[in-house]
Amino acid sequence: MTNAVSQAALFEAKAARTASRRHRLLSMPALIIIGVFGVLPLLIICIYSFLAAAPYGGVQWKFSTDAYLNFLFQRDIFDDTLQFTPDFLIIYLRSFLFAVVTTVICLLLGFPTAYFMATRTPAQRNWWVLLITIPFWSNLLVRTLAIMFIIRDEGLINDVLMGLGVIEKPITMLYTNFAIQLGLLYSFLPFMILPLYASLEKLDFRLVEAANDLYATRRQVLWRVIIPLSLPGIIAGCLLVFIPALGAYVTPLILGGGIHLMIGDLIAQQFGSGRNWPLGCAQALILMAAVLVALYFYVRNTSGKIQHG
Amino acid sequence: MTIEQERNLPPRAGFLNGVIVPEQPGKNAIEVRRVRKVFGTGEAQVAALDTVSVSIRENEFFTLLGPSGCGKTTLLRLIAGFDFPSAGEILLHGQDIAPLPPFKRPVNTVFQSYALFPHMTVADNIGFGLEMLGKPKAEIKARVGEMLKLVKMEALSGRRTSQISGGQQQRVALARALAPQPKVLLLDEPLSALDYKLRKEMQIELKRLQHETGITFIFVTHDQEEALTMSDRIAVMSAGKILQVGSPHDIYDRPAERFVADFIGETNFLKGTVVSKKSGVATVKIASDAMVAAGFPDSFEPSGEVTVVVRPEHADLIADAAKGTVAGTLSNVVYFGTDTHYHVKLDGGDDFIVRHQNSRSSAVAFEPGAKVGIVFEDGGARILRD
Numbered sequence: 212m213t214n215a216v217s218q219a220a221l222f223e224a225k226a227a228r229t230a231s232r233r234h235r236l237l238s239m240p241a242l243i244i245i246g247v248f249g250v251l252p253l254l255i256i257c258i259y260s261f262l263a264a265a266p267y268g269g270v271q272w273k274f275s276t277d278a279y280l281n282f283l284f285q286r287d288i289f290d291d292t293l294q295f296t297p298d299f300l301i302i303y304l305r306s307f308l309f310a311v312v313t314t315v316i317c318l319l320l321g322f323p324t325a326y327f328m329a330t331r332t333p334a335q336r337n338w339w340v341l342l343i344t345i346p347f348w349s350n351l352l353v354r355t356l357a358i359m360f361i362i363r364d365e366g367l368i369n370d371v372l373m374g375l376g377v378i379e380k381p382i383t384m385l386y387t388n389f390a391i392q393l394g395l396l397y398s399f400l401p402f403m404i405l406p407l408y409a410s411l412e413k414l415d416f417r418l419v420e421a422a423n424d425l426y427a428t429r430r431q432v433l434w435r436v437i438i439p440l441s442l443p444g445i446i447a448g449c450l451l452v453f454i455p456a457l458g459a460y461v462t463p464l465i466l467g468g469g470i471h472l473m474i475g476d477l478i479a480q481q482f483g484s485g486r487n488w489p490l491g492c493a494q495a496l497i498l499m500a501a502v503l504v505a506l507y508f509y510v511r512n513t514s515g516k517i518q519h520g
Numbered sequence: 521m522t523i524e525q526e527r528n529l530p531p532r533a534g535f536l537n538g539v540i541v542p543e544q545p546g547k548n549a550i551e552v553r554r555v556r557k558v559f560g561t562g563e564a565q566v567a568a569l570d571t572v573s574v575s576i577r578e579n580e581f582f583t584l585l586g587p588s589g590c591g592k593t594t595l596l597r598l599i600a601g602f603d604f605p606s607a608g609e610i611l612l613h614g615q616d617i618a619p620l621p622p623f624k625r626p627v628n629t630v631f632q633s634y635a636l637f638p639h640m641t642v643a644d645n646i647g648f649g650l651e652m653l654g655k656p657k658a659e660i661k662a663r664v665g666e667m668l669k670l671v672k673m674e675a676l677s678g679r680r681t682s683q684i685s686g687g688q689q690q691r692v693a694l695a696r697a698l699a700p701q702p703k704v705l706l707l708d709e710p711l712s713a714l715d716y717k718l719r720k721e722m723q724i725e726l727k728r729l730q731h732e733t734g735i736t737f738i739f740v741t742h743d744q745e746e747a748l749t750m751s752d753r754i755a756v757m758s759a760g761k762i763l764q765v766g767s768p769h770d771i772y773d774r775p776a777e778r779f780v781a782d783f784i785g786e787t788n789f790l791k792g793t794v795v796s797k798k799s800g801v802a803t804v805k806i807a808s809d810a811m812v813a814a815g816f817p818d819s820f821e822p823s824g825e826v827t828v829v830v831r832p833e834h835a836d837l838i839a840d841a842a843k844g845t846v847a848g849t850l851s852n853v854v855y856f857g858t859d860t861h862y863h864v865k866l867d868g869g870d871d872f873i874v875r876h877q878n879s880r881s882s883a884v885a886f887e888p889g890a891k892v893g894i895v896f897e898d899g900g901a902r903i904l905r906d
Contacts, residue, residue: 420602421635423622425649426700435648439639 260492268486278493299477299494303501306474309388310457313395317403317452318445320396325407325444326437329414340408343401351398355465358394359385362466386468394462399455403448410444411437446513454502474498548611549704549736550576550599555608555618557594568594570760571608576704576738577753581730583739585747586757587783592740595757596706599738600629612703623652628697629706632713634689636681642692643668643677649700667695670729687718694726698733707739711746723750744784748772756780772831776817778904781829788835788872790828790846794903797822802903804828807868810846814901822903832875834900837862837892844893848872850886864892 260278262270280286283300284293328339346354361367362384369381384390414437422432438445460475469476474494481491557569569591576582584592597603599610601622610618617625628649636645647664655663668674671691676684681692690710697705707726711719727750730737741747747754748768755765756779764776775781778789792806802822804812814828841847848866855878862874874894886892 415633415635417631417633417635418637420622421629421631421637422648422652423602424600424627424629425696426623426652427648428623428652431652435652436637 256492256495260489260496262489264487264489266486268482268488270488275489278487278489279497281487281490282493282497302472302477303474303498305471306457307501309391309395309459309463309473310453312392313399313456314403314449314453316396317400318449321400321403321407321448322445325404325411328404328408329411330416336412340405343404343408346401352461352465355394355398355462358390358397359465362390362393385466386470388467388471390466391463391471391473394466395456395459398459398462399452402451402455406447406451407441407444410441410447414440442513446510449509450506453505457502458498547578547613548575549578549580549613550738551609551611551614552576552595552599553609553611555595555598555605555610557591557598557603558606567760569598569605572760572762573608574755574762574765576736578736579734581727581737581739581750581752583741583747583751583754584757585741585744585754585784587742590757591760592742592757593708594760596629596708596738596740599704600627600706601625626700626703627706628700628702628704629708630693630697630710632709634693634710634713636689636692636696638680638682640681641677642673642679642681642684645681645692646695646699648696653700663699667699670698670732671695671725686713687722690714690722691725694729698729698735701733702735704736704738707737709740709742711741712743719746726750748784756783758783774817774902775829775904776819778827778829778906781902781904786832786873786875788830788832788870790830790866790870790872790901792826792828794823794826802826804903806846806866807870808846808848808866809868812845812896812901814903815899816903817905820903820905826903827906828901829904830872830896830901832861832873833859833877834897835872835874835894836876836897837864837874837886838895839886839890839892841891841893843895845895846872847891847893850888850890850892852888853886862886862892864894866894 259270261274261276263273263275263277265271280293283295283297285296286292287294328336328343331339359366363369364381364383364385366385368384369378372378373381384393418436418440419432422436427435458475459473460479463471463473464476467473467476472480478491478494478498481487481494485491552572552574555569555572556567559566559568572591572595584595586592594603598605598618601617601620601624605618608618609616612625612627617627637648640648643664646667647660650660650663664677665674668677671694673688673691673695676688681689684692690713693710710726711722714722723746726737726739739747739750748771751768753765753767754771756763756771758779764771764780766774771780772784775784781787782789790804790806790812792804792812795803795805795811797803800818801813801815804814804826806812806828812828816822837850838844846866846868848864850862851865852863854861854863857878859875859877862876864872864874866872872894
């Protein structure tokens with residue numbers, strides 16, 4: 212009998228081993244993709260950022276922290292001293308500002324929109340989701356160029372306003388901060404609306420009735436029931452807007468005319484006309500570090516609210 | 521603040537401690553006056569409530585009973601303020617509340633789905649109404665404590681509502697609705713999600729809570745047994761109309777319409793023709809040519825083709841078929857433990873069920889296939905409006 216028991220135990224252990232081996236094997240494709248397309252490129256960027264720049268692009272295999280020093284300082288050509296130059300820092304701060312404003316305005320516009328969609332009948336909802344996703348059917352570049360044609364000096368808005376006699380001279384909108392902000396809002400609004408909608412659609416509206424029944428006014432229902440319960444959607448939407456907005460490349464390039472740089476353009480420059488790959492890598496890593504720190508505090512704060520209601 | 525105990529309650533109508541308390545006109549908590557509720561427009565228009573009027577007294581356990589789609593939940597939602605009547609008035613202590621939003625009505629609801637806030641603890645849920653009313657923190661805390669004690673949930677006050685059982689959620693929903701001390705508590709089939717044993721417990725619990733708090737309860741259910749055991753008065757509804765309002769006794773023993781008799785309890789229906797009438801009793805000739813003496817409601821003059829109803833327990837079997845009011849052949853005997861059902865095929869072709877309460881002395885002498893007679897108790901047979 213003991214023999215039978217130990218046989219069974221042996222068999223079980225063997226089965227467990229096979230199962231765990233199978234699990235490892237099945238997760239291999241995912242691990243390979245993450246490794247090859249996620250970790251490896253990041254590793255290359257990290258290594259490059261500590262190398263010296265080659266004069267015509269590429270890197271020289273020589274350890275150097277110049278890239279990070281150059282981020283904040285400029286080496287004087289004559290006496291080799293380091294001078295603090297906040298140019299890059301200003302571009303970073305401006306990018307953060309753009310991203311924050313974009314996120315906040317997207318949230319303010321997106322929440323009522325998503326709420327409206329979620330409170331339609333199921334058949335109507337599908338149409339609204341379709342409408343929201345229509346912009347994705349054409350390329351972002353094309354859509355950004357279309358905005359350019361609408362807001363330029365001889366564009367639709369100025370033509371109409373001048374035709375109506377409202378203004379005498381065209382209002383300059385293109386190649387301004389306004390143009391960049393408008394472009395960012397336009398490109399990222401759907402990324403806010405969709406997760407908010409997903410969250411609000413799942414909301415049990417009987418809870419709204421229950422809160423109303425318990426003397427909560429419409430405003431109190433919004434703050435005490437609807438917003439806390441759609442917080443996962445709010446977090447997801449804010450992340451989906453903030454992070455890509457921070458690294459936006461096409462929009463500021465076209466609508467800002469390359470005059471008002473954002474981080475994305477700055478980094479791209481280092482690999483193009485700047486021919487300073489290590490600096491570009493360092494800038495990318497600094498951006499990533501900043502985003503991670505911001506995310507850490509954001510998620511910690513908001514998920515705390517989910518916990519405590 | 522304490523829960524006010526029985527402050528000079530007007531006598532309840534109904535069945536209390538084995539004594540029938542006569543109905544006495546108390547003050548009305550809710551008065552529904554000629555209320556209509558129409559959903560949809562044009563062709564697709566449906567009248568969920570078709571000109572309903574009913575008065576619900578203070579401190580009453582009032583039940584709206586009917587099959588699904590009869591309009592009982594619609595009426596409850598109109599009183600709560602989640603929907604607004606298409607026509608008519610709803611008075612709360614004499615004031616028309618029909619146009620008020622739900623958060624301005626001193627009326628709270630226990631929802632069928634409980635609708636507890638999943639992002640709050642048990643205590644936060646219970647305190648929500650008081651918090652929205654702007655009560656001071658200390659008062660809220662004290663009152664939540666009392667409520668937790670009332671529904672015996674003190675130990676779980678810090679739990680999330682997702683971490684407690686269905687029965688416990690039910691108690692929290694009750695406590696949450698009772699905490700702001702509403703004038704009227706609305707209960708929308710609150711026991712339907714519970715299993716049988718828990719439901720029985722909660723029925724008693726609800727009666728206790730109503731007694732202790734002295735709040736008017738309006739209870740919606742499709743379960744006739746639940747309605748009979750818990751209510752002071754019942755309104756039976758069908759197809760957007762109230763068919764009968766009365767104590768459980770009234771409703772069961774003196775149903776006003778065929779629908780009420782059919783919906784509540786088991787009933788035998790015998791078709792027949794009125795032969796003669798005198799002083800509230802009509803003689804009806806049924807299919808087997810037997811003559812049945814049947815009472816009828818005051819408001820109703822039976823004539824011609826009618827249906828006579830007899831409750832299975834208001835009839836008894838006798839061995840001598842000739843001496844029975846009606847006679848037939850016993851087709852089946854179903855033993856239920858507490859009682860036995862005798863299925864009889866009457867000579868006229870109608871099916872008839874007799875329920876006999878079992879006792880140790882009563883020997884079951886009837887076998888399927890036997891010719892039997894059936895006698896009715898006095899007043900057991902009644903003619904009802906179809």
